[in-house]
Amino acid sequence: MQTRALIFDIQDLSIQDGPGIRTTVFMKGCPLRCRWCSNPEGQASYPELMHINTLCKKSYKCISACPYNAVQKNDIGCPQFNRDKCKSCTTRECVDSCPSHAIKFAGKYLSLDELIGRIKPNLPFYKNSKGGVTFSGGEPFLQSDFIKEFINETSSFGLSVGVETCGMFDWSGSKDIADKFDFFYYDLKCLERTMHKSYTGSTNDAILSNLENLSKLCADKITVSVPVIPGFNDTEIQMKAIAGYCNELGIKKLRLLPYHSLGENKYLDLGSEYRMEKNLSVDQKQLKTFLNIIESTGLKCWVE
Ligand code: SF4
Ligand code: SF4
Known part of the structure; x- marks a missing residue:
């Protein structure tokens, strides 16, 4: 039994992550490293220091506050965190020292x-709108024991419970809760194995096998989510292939998620590098073509 979960965000009154009014719970930790990921603070399975560069007013109080000398001024006069020296210390004096609230830790353990x-005050909203809770991430199934407990404990609340998954999880540890979810948003990024590995850090073997297993249990509950990424999967051939595969599995719904670079600054805040090219965007006409191709195979398809 997992008594607490590492969560990096909770968003109330969400209307995009499933039916009705919902709370989206972002679970921290993901086995993939998608180059375009807009939630890089959800990838590592531990709390992570973020120095929010756009908020920093260069008071330099963090430099003197850190007992481990982990913060120094860089060439352009900005505080720079040396992540090897940072002990993620329990006192987190850098966080408290910053008058601009430019330092935070992404990820908090919640029982x-x-x-x-946290979600109980929202019960009337969920009830009136037939909404509930969506687990997102990161990859929620990395903490599936906690989610199991949550579903058991809240079974009398009448919540709709859904999950957004990248599909990369251990099927044997998660299959027994599959029937407890009301819906799945299941990421399918591309069918080609080598390309998948090059852009996400991992092959898609487990993702495809889990989707096949899940669709045997409940194809009607699955919406496949396809991020449309320039230079990766934005071709008619790939869209046709994905649509054909979904049809073979009996899946009826697919949503297209066009690439955006809104998460780019977070990479800098985490001291890492954004590996997508600058100024990429998805052409609206091309998106419409993809939608038509997918719909022509009989799937219900929409763009979010
Ligand atoms: S699967 Fe999602 S959360 Fe994980 S790295 Fe890819 S985009 Fe980010
Ligand atoms: S978390 Fe602790 S060790 Fe890390 S930079 Fe802040 S004060 Fe220093």
Whole structure:
């Protein structure tokens, strides 16, 4: 039994992550490293220091506050965190020292009671709108024991519970909760194995096998989510192939998620590098063509 979960965000009154009014719970930790990921703070399975560069007013108080000398001025006069020296210390004096609130830790451990207490005030909204809770991430199934407990403990609340998954998880540890979810948003980025590995850090073997297993149990609950990424999968051939594969599995719904670079600054805040080219965008006409191609195979398709 997993008594607490590492969560990096909770968003209330969400209307995009499933039916009705919802709370989206972002679970931290993901086995993939998609180059375009807009939530890089959700990837590592531990709390991570973020120095939010756009908020930093260069007071340099963090430099003197850190007992481990982990912060120094860089060439252009900005505080720079040396992540090898940072001990993620429990006192986190750098965080408290910053008058601009430019330092934070992404990821906090919450107990089941804390999470349930957090969502309880929203119960009337969920009830009136037939909404509920969506687990997102990161990859929620990395913490599937906690989600199991959550579903068991809240079974009398009448919540709709859904999950957004990248599909990369251990099927044997998660299959017994598959039937407890009301819906799945299941990422399918591309069918080609080598290309998948090059852009996400991992092949898609487990992702495809899990989708096949899941669709045997509940194809009607699955919406396949396809991020449309320039230079990766934005071709008619790839869209046709994905649509054909979904049809073979009996899946009826597919949503297209056009690439955006809104998460780019977060890479800098985490001290890492954004590996997508600058100024990429998805052409609206091309998107419409993809939508038509997919719909022509009989799938219900929309763009989000
Ligand atoms: S699967 Fe999602 S959360 Fe994980 S790295 Fe890819 S885009 Fe980010
Ligand atoms: S978390 Fe602690 S060790 Fe890391 S930079 Fe802040 S004060 Fe220094």
